[in-house]
Amino acid sequence: xxxxxxxxxxxxxxxxxxxxxxxxxxxxxxxxxxxxxxxxxxxxxxxxxxxxxxxxxxxxxxxxxxxx
Amino acid sequence: xxxxxxxxxxxxxxxxxxxxxxxxxxxxxxxxxxxxxxxxxxxxxxxxxxxxxxxxxxxxxxxxxxxxxxxxxxxxxxxxxxxxxxxxxxxxxxxxxxxxxxxxxxxxxxxxxxxxxxxxxxxxxxxxxxxxxxxxxxxxxxxxxxxxxxxxxxxxxxxxxxxxxxxxxxxxxxxxxxxxxxxxxxxxxxxxxxxxxxxxxxxxxxxxxxxxxxxxxxxxxxxxxxxxxxxxxxxxxxxxxxxxxxxxxxxxxxxxxxxxxxxxxxxxxxxxxxxxxxxxxxxxxxxxxxxxxxxxxxxxxxxxxxxxxxxxxxxxxxxxxxxxxxxxxxx
Numbered sequence: 001x002x003x004x005x006x007x008x009x010x011x012x013x014x015x016x017x018x019x020x021x022x023x024x025x026x027x028x029x030x031x032x033x034x035x036x037x038x039x040x041x042x043x044x045x046x047x048x049x050x051x052x053x054x055x056x057x058x059x060x061x062x063x064x065x066x067x068x
Numbered sequence: 069x070x071x072x073x074x075x076x077x078x079x080x081x082x083x084x085x086x087x088x089x090x091x092x093x094x095x096x097x098x099x100x101x102x103x104x105x106x107x108x109x110x111x112x113x114x115x116x117x118x119x120x121x122x123x124x125x126x127x128x129x130x131x132x133x134x135x136x137x138x139x140x141x142x143x144x145x146x147x148x149x150x151x152x153x154x155x156x157x158x159x160x161x162x163x164x165x166x167x168x169x170x171x172x173x174x175x176x177x178x179x180x181x182x183x184x185x186x187x188x189x190x191x192x193x194x195x196x197x198x199x200x201x202x203x204x205x206x207x208x209x210x211x212x213x214x215x216x217x218x219x220x221x222x223x224x225x226x227x228x229x230x231x232x233x234x235x236x237x238x239x240x241x242x243x244x245x246x247x248x249x250x251x252x253x254x255x256x257x258x259x260x261x262x263x264x265x266x267x268x269x270x271x272x273x274x275x276x277x278x279x280x281x282x283x284x285x286x287x288x289x290x291x292x293x294x295x296x297x298x299x300x301x302x303x304x305x306x307x308x309x310x311x312x313x314x315x316x317x318x319x320x321x322x323x324x325x326x327x328x329x330x331x332x333x334x335x336x337x338x339x340x341x342x343x344x345x346x347x348x349x350x351x352x353x354x355x356x357x358x359x360x361x362x363x364x365x366x367x368x369x370x371x372x373x374x375x376x377x378x379x380x381x382x383x384x385x386x387x388x389x390x391x392x393x394x395x396x397x398x399x
Contacts, residue, residue, distance in 0.1 A: 012091050019094035027186075030131060034194055037127045 096170045097179060100148055101141025109140040109236045112259065115372045116240030116252050119318040119379040124244045128194050132243040135191035136236055139203045142183035143210040143232070149176040150215050157281040180211075195243040202242055206235045220282060223289040230263030231256075237372075251318045255375070257309045259368055265299040265306075265338055266364040272296070272341070273354035273361070296342045299360070303338035307331050310371065318375055320388040326374035330367050337363045 113136045117129055124132075148155065148166055152173055155161035165171040184207050192200030214229030222228075234256045241252035271287045272295060278285045287295045310327040313319050337360040344356055381387035 009091065012093060016092065016094050030134075031190075033127060034131055037125055041125060 092165070092171050092175065096165045097175075099165050100145040100171060100176055100179060101138075101183075102144030102147075103141075105144060105233075106137050106141050109233070110137045111369075112255070112372060113137075113236035113240035115376050115379075116237030116255060117243050118240075119237075119251065119255075119375050120241045120244030121317070122244045129243065131194040132191060132199065132240070135187045135194065136203060136239055138183050139187035139191070139207055140236070142180045142187060143207045144180075145176050145183065146180035146207075146211045147215045149173050149180060150211070151219075152176075154281040154283060158277045160276075191243075196246050198246055198248070199239050199242040202235060202239045206232050206239065209235075220284070223284045223286040225284070226267050227264050230260050233263060234259035251313070251316045254309060254313045254316060255318075255372075258306065258313065258371065261302050261306050261309060262364065262368050265302045265334075266361070266367075268295050268299050269338075269341065269357055269361040269364060272349070272357040292346055296344070299338050300342035303335045307335060313371075313375070315389075317388065318378060320378040320381075321392055322377050322381075323371065323374040326370050330363075330370050333363050334360070334367050 110133055114133055117124065117132065148164055151161075152166040155164050156167035161167065166173055166176055184204075188200050188204045188207070191203050210229070210232035214225065214232060218225040218229055237255035237259070238248060238252040241255075242248055268286060271285055272292060276285065279288050286298065310331050314324040314327050337356070340356040341360050349357060378387045385391055
């Protein structure tokens with residue numbers, strides 16, 4: 001059953017909660033856009049693949065004498 | 069028992085559900101961040117960032133400035149948490165969120181710590197470890213070294229503590245370059261050495277209640293004559309710092325002209341304060357002291373605005389000394 005009783009206290013706290021909600025949504029948006037900007041600023045796609053710190057021989061430039 | 073009856077009891081009872089006359093609002097938490105101080109921090113950091121010789125992605129610059137502002141605000145909240153006892157005694161600070169009861173000290177502490185961590189970590193992710201470390205140091209210096217230690221123990225509190233307020237241009241510069249250089253250090257020095265005469269000029273003509281709150285002020289501990297001497301010394305020492313900035317890579321003819329004007333104004337105002345004694349000051353209602361304070365208000369702003377102008381004119385070929393040297397070479 002939903003709470004029906006409204007009180008002035010709820011009104012005041014609603015303002016605080018809404019403000020906090022907007023700040024948190026803003027933070028998520030900020031980190032998301034920052035991630036996009038950082039990725040787009042990479043010069044080479046190999047740098048992106050290195051972001052998870054997993055060695056991938058296929059993204060290492062081929063050198064003479066190496067079998068791959 | 070229904071939900072409605074639970075709610076009714078919680079609202080009408082005297083316990084935690086009761087509507088407090090000072091239930092915090094969002095603006096009370098915002099006031100903890102000292103927004104006026106934050107705006108100065110943002111401006112100085114922005115000038116440091118724009119004056120640096122490396123271009124920054126505008127969004128990364130925005131995030132960096134936001135982090136510096138939030139970090140500055142967080143240190144303001146931690147300052148208000150620690151100084152709540154002093155703030156409750158002094159008239160100027162009595163209505164701040166904690167002494168007025170609108171925000172609990174625990175909430176201010178939590179906000180300050182959370183925002184400090186957020187600002188430093190996000191700045192590190194956006195701009196690298198050097199600006200993040202500098203921001204962390206700034207917050208530490210303001211909260212621990214100035215607020216907790218120096219403020220109540222020495223009349224030189226604002227001299228040393230002023231370093232934390234002076235560091236934002238260096239943080240802004242390091243966002244762009246990833247390191248530090250002589251130019252932002254000179255900007256830091258300019259703000260650092262401006263702070264004492266600015267505050268002491270005010271302290272000479274405003275009867276503060278710092279003494280009642282147990283905060284040692286130079287005017288009360290060492291006397292008003294010593295304060296006048298110190299104001300003159302700092303005003304003289306500021307001149308070579310401004311000249312150094314003028315001939316550095318971020319300076320130029322615009323900055324030199326502005327710096328020459330404001331330093332002349334400030335130096336003459338401070339020397340007028342130095343030449344007077346207390347009887348002369350009282351006779352004309354502290355006119356010279358008020359003038360020195362008034363000039364000090366625009367001193368750093370105008371010089372930083374000139375640095376900003378030099379940086380913004382650079383892409384058009386009119387920033388710095390290069391175009392002047394070109395003109396001189398062609399003539």
